[in-house]
Amino acid sequence: MLKLEKLTKVYPARPGEFAGGIRDADIDLSAGTFFTLLGPSGCGKTTTLRCIAGLETPDSGRIIVGGTPLYDRQAGIAVPLHRRNIGMVFQSYAIWPHMSVFENVAFPMRVSKDRRYSGAEIKTAVGEALDIVGLGGYAQRSATQLSGGQQQRVALARAIVHRPKLLLLDEPLSNLDASLREEMRLELKRLQRELGITAVYVTHDQSEALAMSDVIAVIEKGRMVQVGSPRDIYFSPVNEFVAGFVGHTNILRGRVGADGAGVGPCRSVRLEGGGEIRCRARNGVGPDVAISIRPEDIVLDAGAGPAAAADGTQNVLRGEVTAASFLGNVVHYEIRPENSAQIFRVEAAPATPFDLGSAVTMRFPPEAALAVARG
């Protein structure tokens, strides 16, 4: 449905220097996919989206939607944005304040190049679009009387009113308050599935990406470093950046021991701060690696911990509680291990609290620690 081939658009600050943009992006999505471009600000995710929309002209590469090339550097094709038939929701919603809700939503039909729509057709289509986003009955409101969430819905209705094949969303939830954001997240996902539309979603919020997407592309400094399902991205990050950016994690640095290199799923890694742990490793990494351990995978015990933990099947580290914050359903601890300066973040159930300064034992199975490329 959407295909990007070697899509490149860079903004050099000075020759050879990276100032923003995207490079060599390759993607092939099937119809109905909810695709998310995820990355920190300035990584190139919005540039990618704007290239697909036609708001930016790429430097090179190819963009194909539904078999039709929209941009092809070699073939000299550059379809202007108003002929791409794409729906787009902007970060600021971009609701025209001088028009009513109805006129905002009707606009794409009024300026349509394919055919002229009759008043009745426009009325029906706008009514349907407003119903879909849950704003039936708001048609005659002035756009300026709407709340942020409602404006968001109008923007969405405007983007889908002419039934585009592709829906582009540029951080649409970032201007909403937290509870509304949760609600709109589910709503957007439901809507996308109902319409069967292919969606490209830009966000820097990893929880949004994990919750909504079928496919996520993590972008770092203009490169798509990993493309995969939310589970892939979360459980098998390709490198230190992806592991650190998607979800909270503890990153340890170390060197794969000579003994364990390349043998079996578990390796022994000597840590930079001292000590050694056993972990899973992605294929082909090493010898210098970063190890990611999710805070929720670490089990805390008071004192020296149960004797069973010392049987060698688990990694065991002793340490001291240096900080604790109570969040209701969970407590975040910071633990300083005995022989290392590296602070660990650990999430534990609130049932058995640990005092500040108390000695604890952390344990986690080798499968919970993943050695990845440093980044």
Next chain:
Amino acid sequence: MTIEQDWPRVSQQKAGARASWLRLDQTRVLVIALAIILGILVAPPAIILLLRSLSITNPDATVGGWTLTHYLRFFTNPDLYRTLVNSLTFALFSTVVALLFGGTLAWLVERTNTRFKALAYLTTVISMGTPYILYVSAWLFLLGRSGPFNDAWRTMTGTRQVLFNPYSLTGMILIEGFLWSPLVFLLLSSTFRSANADLEEAARMSGAGVLRTVWSVSIRMATPAIAALALFVFIRAIEAFEVPALVGMPGNVDVLTTDVYRSIKESIPPDLGYASAYSVVLLVAVAILLHFYGKLSRNAGRYSTVTGKGYRPRQFDLGKWRPVGDALVIFNFLIVLVLPLLALLWLSLLPYMRPMRPSGVAQFSLANFATVLSSEYYRTLAINTLIVGVVAASVGMILALFTGWLSARRKAGAQFVDQLATMPLVFPGIVMGVAFLMIFLSVPLPIYGTIWALAIAYTVRYLPYGLRYTYAGVLQISNELEEAAGASGATPLQSLRRVIAPLLSPALLSGWLFIFLIATKELAVAVLLSGPSSPVVAVGMYDLWVNGQGGELAAFGLIWAAVMTLVASVFYLAGGRAGGAGAH
């Protein structure tokens, strides 16, 4: 890092190579069309001045051969030094008067608990609608030989001497200064309004008194804006024509602009070569000054720290000085509004000019008003002026809309179009007049002496002002609103018409009214371009004053000023108060 090193190099060599294979889209066509139209309008005045200043003008008005004589004559003119000193003195001191007076007033009204603030706004609005010539003639009457001041002086002392001769450099400075003070008031009041009162409060909390706070915080914060405004008023005073023509020429105080005027109007045949050389020198001088102004005004926003909306800075309590503030506001109201209006009313009710004494009341009649209202001539004046104002404002704002939009959105080639449209700013009115006079005399179209000649000249002259309104206006409209239209399938021109233009309409209206208001009172261009068959209000008033028909001038002027004040009120209410700040 390696990622950065192997970044492709394509981007650095893009624009040029790529332009050829991109289709000719709407914006590109628009840029090219605008460049051609603006080129035709804006380039000829500069070109013809340069050519003529370097060409020999034969006695039969034909042009032949190159020469530097005109420049030599200009630089070796023994009077040049005196004229230059006059011009600089005039500009410098009238700037000081306008800034001190208008600035103090703006601060009092915006930031203190002075009373009668409405009077200051009323004065400003009415003065925006009143032609300069009308003001100048009213003050000339007030300060003149038979005016109330000199008259009272003679009655008191019994001498035949005058206390004050307005036809002097001092008179010119005072009149020009008061003429500009409403604009200074208008622009500085927006500066003071946007000042952050927290910073002043912080100074007060630290133990500083009111005066100390004003001096070390308020004034310092407004300094960049004041400096830019001062240079702007100075440039306008160098270019000024009304006061030098009405006050300076009768008093034999010549400045640069009246010198140019004399070389056209008072030598037969008109000394076009000399006037052109003179004009080119003036152009260069103004261009240099404007360059510095540009630098200053870019700094002007540096300290403006407006944050919230609907935010109103706290006001200083003047305490025992409050009556002084009140007095200044009332003084401004009297000197800039009431006295000139009273003088005009007095003149309009009398058959001939005479001192303001109770004995005159017996001769009051409405004869002047009757003449003005029934005369074909005055009707023509009014209609011509309205047509010229409407055409110049409309055409100017349409060009400004396209140019401002392209420029604010940084479309390819827009910078060139923007520079073309800004170029007329360097032309003093009289120079613009000289240039268009020569153009209209040399084109084979029957345009010289018609109101269309004026309409074209005004369109060009005021285009930069319109552009400031549209450019600033477009910048305030989020780019996403336009991109959303594009993504919805609208072409660039559809976006402009259906999204940008409606959202820009307040700025368009303000810009239109601004051009209309200044075009209908402009004298410097009109005095050279308006012919016997195309008289306009400013020139008509000038002739009336020079011919000593003060009664009809006053009657007509009062009616005209009343109508224009209505327009000015709309301008003020439409947000001109804020928009005007960006207008220069």
